[in-house]
Amino acid sequence: MPTWSADSPVKTRPSTGLVLTGGGARAAYQAGVLKAVCRLLADASPQHAVCNPFDVICGTSAGAINAAALACAAHRPRSAVRRIVGIWENLETNQVYRADSIGVAATGVRWLSMLSFGWMLARLTRDRPRSFLDSEPLIHLLREIMDFRQLEENLEDGVLSAVAVTASGYSSGRHLTFYQTPAEVPSWQRALRQAVRERITLDHLLASSAIPFIFPARRVRVGDTVEWCGDGAMRQLAPLSPAIHLGADRIMVVATGRSYENPPVDREDSYPSLAQVAGHALSNIFLDSVAADCEQAERINAVARQLTPEMQKHLNVRPVRILAITPSQNLDEIAARHVCDLPATMRALLGAIGVSADPGRTKGSALVSYILFEQAYTRELVELGWQDTLARADEVRDFFDIPQATS
Numbered sequence: 001m002p003t004w005s006a007d008s009p010v011k012t013r014p015s016t017g018l019v020l021t022g023g024g025a026r027a028a029y030q031a032g033v034l035k036a037v038c039r040l041l042a043d044a045s046p047q048h049a050v051c052n053p054f055d056v057i058c059g060t061s062a063g064a065i066n067a068a069a070l071a072c073a074a075h076r077p078r079s080a081v082r083r084i085v086g087i088w089e090n091l092e093t094n095q096v097y098r099a100d101s102i103g104v105a106a107t108g109v110r111w112l113s114m115l116s117f118g119w120m121l122a123r124l125t126r127d128r129p130r131s132f133l134d135s136e137p138l139i140h141l142l143r144e145i146m147d148f149r150q151l152e153e154n155l156e157d158g159v160l161s162a163v164a165v166t167a168s169g170y171s172s173g174r175h176l177t178f179y180q181t182p183a184e185v186p187s188w189q190r191a192l193r194q195a196v197r198e199r200i201t202l203d204h205l206l207a208s209s210a211i212p213f214i215f216p217a218r219r220v221r222v223g224d225t226v227e228w229c230g231d232g233a234m235r236q237l238a239p240l241s242p243a244i245h246l247g248a249d250r251i252m253v254v255a256t257g258r259s260y261e262n263p264p265v266d267r268e269d270s271y272p273s274l275a276q277v278a279g280h281a282l283s284n285i286f287l288d289s290v291a292a293d294c295e296q297a298e299r300i301n302a303v304a305r306q307l308t309p310e311m312q313k314h315l316n317v318r319p320v321r322i323l324a325i326t327p328s329q330n331l332d333e334i335a336a337r338h339v340c341d342l343p344a345t346m347r348a349l350l351g352a353i354g355v356s357a358d359p360g361r362t363k364g365s366a367l368v369s370y371i372l373f374e375q376a377y378t379r380e381l382v383e384l385g386w387q388d389t390l391a392r393a394d395e396v397r398d399f400f401d402i403p404q405a406t407s
Contacts, residue, residue, distance in 0.1 A: 013401070014321075015161065017248025018054040018070075019240060021290050022061025022233040023256030024211055024282075024370030026331055028088040028378035030066050030254045032385020033325050034081045037252075040393055042078070044402040052077045053400065056248045058164040060232040060239065063254075064208035065142065068200060071163040072151045087145065088378045095141050096373040097133040097215070099343040131216040133371070135206070138215075142202055151200065155182050162246040165200055166232030167207040170217055175235040176227075177242045178204050178220075188245050192235060195245065196222055208232040211282070211370060239293050240322070250321035252399065254385075255290045257283065257326065273354020279332075279366025294324050323399045328388050331381065335369035338377040342368075 020030050041048035052074040059067025066084060073080030093099045154160055162181035169176055177195040179185070187195045198204070198221070207218040207229035217230045243251050272280075301319045304312055312318050339347065339355065347355075355364030372378075389396060397403070 014249035015055045015247045016053060016400070017056040017058065017243035017246070017251040018067070019243050019251055019253045020057075020059040020063030020067045021239060021253070021255045022063050022209075022231060024062050024209075024214075025373045025378060026256035026369055026381065027062035027066055028091075028381035029256050029327055029331070029385040030063060031081075031085045031088040032382035032387075033254045033389045034066075034070070034385075035085050035382070036386045036389030036393075037396060038078055038081045040389075040396050041400065041402070044397070044400075048400075048402070050078070052159055054252075055161045056164075056243050056246045057160060057162075058166070058242045058246070059208070060166045060236060061209045061211070063256075064165040064232060065205055067163065068151070068165065068205055069145055071154065071160060071200075072147045074154045074160045075150070075157070083145070085382060087141075088382055089375060091373050091375055091378050093343055093346065093373045094137060096138050097135045097371075098137060099346050131210075132214045135210075135215045138209075139202070139206065142205060146202065146205070148199070148201060151180075155180060163200060164242040164246060165204045165208050166236060166242065167204065167210075167220060167229040168232055168234040168236075169222065169227045169229050171227045172222075173235070175232070175237065176220075176222060176229065179242060179246060181246060183247070185246060190238075190241075193237065193241070194222075195242070213278070214371060233289075236289050237293070238296075239290050240297055240320075241293075244320055248320065249318075250399065251323070253290065253294065253322065253324040255324060255326045257290075257331065273364060275350065275354040275364030275367045278353070279364060279369075282370055283366055290324075294322055297322050321399065323395060325385075325389055325392070327381075327384055328391070329384060331369050332365045334380055334384075335372050335377060336365035338372055338374060338380075339365070339368055341374040341376045342372060 020027070023029075037053070041053055054070070054074075057067045057071045057074070059065070069084050070077070070080050073083065151163065155163070161183060162179060162185065164177050164179040167176050167178065168174075173192065175193045177193070178198045178200060179195060180198065180200050185197075187197055189195065203218050203220050207220045208231065209215065210217050210230040212230055212234060217228045219226050220229045240251055240253065297320060300317060301322075304317045304319045307315070307317070339350075342350070350364065350368065353364070355368055
């Protein structure tokens, strides 16, 4: 039975939020985590096996795609997770972006040529590539797996209370949260951040997952205007904020990078390649704000617990329980082992910007970890998410208030 509905705001348990962060192909890790959570809940009781455990579902970048897929099928959560896992475990690069010779030549090769010779060629041809890769195949994939009509029914029926997708506006510089809920949740605005009540569509997912430079931006309606938007991880100063604003009392965060990981160091004393610089930039975009926001939330929790309920209401603060699941292994190193799984055209293109095809080398592997949509890599990430979550089974059970298993 649903614990919340638009007509009856009384909750029988704390409102549970799920926050899935960005990371391109790294988001396969989230599928493994969700699979393990479903197993632990199903083992607890038959009711846990059939009920959606998340009232509020929020996602960014590839995490937005996972979040939307889960929300669209929240009325059948176990089936939803099985489908998400199946997609990630059987994914191929050409399902996400064009990796054939013609596709790579039309985007990546031309993009590198213009980087070398300036934009004179673009002025002559009037055909400037908008991104390093062509993500047209992703559009077809998402059309097959997303049922936005069912998402609306799930919200109306109280199967879940809210869903949110984040993007970044290139024109305004604002970080945008698009949220859909039947509840009377007023939009919010902070410095460089704005929330917009809107029906979630395919365009929102494509915008949220448009990794800067790599995938093309999308035009999205923002209130009365239309704006070009890109990856929601950019300028995402507070990843937990949407779930909190939408009423979550406890939040499970599934990130795609270790909070305090020590990345592999390439000892070659040479100037960093374009691939290394790009990988470092993406890591800063996707990883840094999540750990910082979790730390900030814990500090606020410590203060809020010292206040009376009246003071919490007056100051508009409340404790929010946080459980963060992050990879126990460095995903750059895993990606380095699978560079050769990429199509030959992509290996050649990435080699031109400094990615090493040697499985024993890590140069450029950070960049590869975001765009390596091949099943040998994604299956390893799904398995890692599964194992990491089961290793923390007691914490997960405690988070969901499930009695601990007795031996």
